[in-house]
Amino acid sequence: xxxxxxxxxxxxxxxxxxxxxxxxxxxxxxxxxxxxxxxxxxxxxxxxxxxxxxxxxxxxxxxxxxxxxxxxxxxxxxxxxxxxxxxxxxxxxxxxxxxxxxxxxxxxxxxxxxxxxxxxxxx
Amino acid sequence: xxxxxxxxxxxxxxxxxxxxxxxxxxxxxxxxxxxxxxxxxxxxxxxxxxxxxxxxxxxxxxxxxxxxxxxxxxxxxxxxxxxxxxxxxxxxxxxxxxxxxxxxxxx
Numbered sequence: 001x002x003x004x005x006x007x008x009x010x011x012x013x014x015x016x017x018x019x020x021x022x023x024x025x026x027x028x029x030x031x032x033x034x035x036x037x038x039x040x041x042x043x044x045x046x047x048x049x050x051x052x053x054x055x056x057x058x059x060x061x062x063x064x065x066x067x068x069x070x071x072x073x074x075x076x077x078x079x080x081x082x083x084x085x086x087x088x089x090x091x092x093x094x095x096x097x098x099x100x101x102x103x104x105x106x107x108x109x110x111x112x113x114x115x116x117x118x119x120x121x122x123x
Numbered sequence: 124x125x126x127x128x129x130x131x132x133x134x135x136x137x138x139x140x141x142x143x144x145x146x147x148x149x150x151x152x153x154x155x156x157x158x159x160x161x162x163x164x165x166x167x168x169x170x171x172x173x174x175x176x177x178x179x180x181x182x183x184x185x186x187x188x189x190x191x192x193x194x195x196x197x198x199x200x201x202x203x204x205x206x207x208x209x210x211x212x213x214x215x216x217x218x219x220x221x222x223x224x225x226x227x228x229x230x
Contacts, residue, residue, distance in 0.1 A: 045161075050219075
């Protein structure tokens, strides 16, 4: 079955960097767009970024533009999120999620989700 | 960005009750709406896509309806396992956005 496993979270000081990974299995990874979604402690869900199946198109929420970079390695079935210039407000559980529906669809729902990895930005 | 507004934010009902959650979009999103269930400490789980399509394996007591700017998620007979927070999400355009969530509790 489809499985997504995030890693790379931890405690980091403001202004520093962190790289998250998401290992995918159970589906044709190179055929689907992939997303990052985050959830601050006790808060709702916030979409962060998407990358197309081949990495040629990327979109970000405004609050992370210029600081975060989404990428993928289709040879290793792995999704990444490089997070630079981290701020306290970036503290959240970060989930990777597969784009739901047809691979060619531009906009998607999320299905399934990984278990999440916690990023804490604090001095 | 399209704003998604859910109501109520908290809902308390008895086992067996019919429960309805509303999600309103700030502009028309056709039927490009999904619903998720999130239990404490767990990742969200897809329930409904394209406003009314039930995801495989999801109990039939869950249903979705609506189009344009107003949508509903209905649980026909609330069960103890349905205690969770529910989110709507639009996928009409970027940024993809979620409603603020509805926490469902047992009375």
